[in-house]
Structures are given as structure tokens and as C-alpha cells.
């Protein structure tokens with residue numbers, strides 16, 4: 001009897017979905033990627049997604065343990081099961097960085113990019129997202145002045161999560177040249193075997209890998 005593959009619902013423009021798919025690929029978890037068109041109103045999106053999604057947002061991940069939304073909750077689920085990429089003894093520090101990401105870079109830069117690319121946002125709001133993004137990059141730079149990855153010498157989901165939206169920095173009109181140690185960290189991540197740019201990884205309308 002064949003066991004159904006885990007399913008990831010995501011979208012090519014979604015850095016939060018990218019964080020999950022990149023982790024699945026790096027961990028070698030076979031899964032089915034289901035593309036969700038986010039243009040239609042929430043209730044009119046693909047019915048299997050509407051039925052599965054607790055908040056109406058991608059990503060949503062389904063495996064034998066159940067259905068999970070929230071990118072960082074999914075990352076914790078995966079590394080808890082696997083033990084690599086920040087699971088095992090590093091789990092508490094991994095969790096700390098994932099909570100930071102959710103409130104900081106995954107909020108500031110994600111919304112700055114969204115405001116500049118997809119929405120006509122009030123300039124004062126855009127300026128607030130920009131100030132906050134810059135403060136978050138200052139904070140990240142402090143880490144990479146001292147160590148190659150957030151947890152030390154090897155990459156983890158803390159890095160995958162905090163870097164996710166930084167691969168869209170140009171779309172947020174952020175020049176990473178101001179933060180060379182952050183740029184060096186992103187280059188190291190991009191050189192990890194199995195790493196791919198968000199558009200490369202998330203483009204397939206539907207894929208099994």
C-alpha cells in the first residue's frame with residue numbers, strides 16, 4: 001500500500017512558503033507541492049486549500065501528524081522530527097530565532113516588499129516598515145560579525161527562516177551592500193547543496209519532489 005506524500009500548499013511570491021519548501025528539500029523530505037493562486041478572494045481559492053487552511057494563508061503543510069499553518073511552526077515540526085537543521089540540542093535557540101523572525105524580519109521586510117510591489121500603501125507606513133527592516137538588518141549583522149550562521153558553524157532553519165525574505169531584498173528597495181556580513185551569510189546559504197532561489201523553487205505550479 002502506498003503512503004500518501006506530505007503536501008505543501010504555497011505560492012511563488014510567498015517567502016513564508018519558500019522557507020518551508022527549502023527546508024523540505026534540504027532535509028530530503030519527499031512531498032507534493034501544490035500551487036495556490038492568491039489572486040482570487042480567499043473563499044474562491046482552490047477548494048482543497050480552502051478546506052485545509054486554518055487562516056486562509058499559505059503555507060499550509062499536511063503530513064501524517066495533521067495539518068499545520070504558520071511557516072515557523074511548520075519548520076519546528078520538521079526539525080523536531082528530524083533532529084537536523086536546528087532540531088535536537090539546538091531546538092530552544094532555533095525556537096528563539098523563529099519567534100524573532102516572525103515579529104521582525106519576516107514582518108518588516110515582507111511587508112515593505114509587499115507595500116512596494118503589490119499594494120498602494122501610505123508613505124508613512126512604508127517608511128515605518130523601512131526603518132524597521134534596517135534595524136533588523138543591523139541586528140542580524142551583529143551575529144555575522146561573530147559567526148557564520150545564527151546557531152554557530154552550520155546552517156539551520158533559523159537561517160532559512162531569517163533569510164527567506166532577504167532573497168527578495170531588491171524588490172523591497174533594500175541595498176544589502178550596507179550590511180556586508182549579512183550579504184556574506186546569504187552567499188554562504190546560497191552555496192549550500194540543495195539551496196535554490198525562491199523563484200526557482202516555488203515556480204512549479206504543482207510538483208512532487
Ligand SMILES: N[C@@H](CCC(=O)N[C@@H](CS)C(=O)NCC(=O)O)C(=O)O
Nearest residue numbers: 014015016038057058059070071072
Ligand atoms: N505568519 C504567516 C504569514 C503567512 C502569510 O502572510 N501568507 C501570505 C503569503 S506570504 C498569504 O497567504 N497571503 C494571502 C492572503 O492573506 O489572503 C506564516 O509565517 O506562515
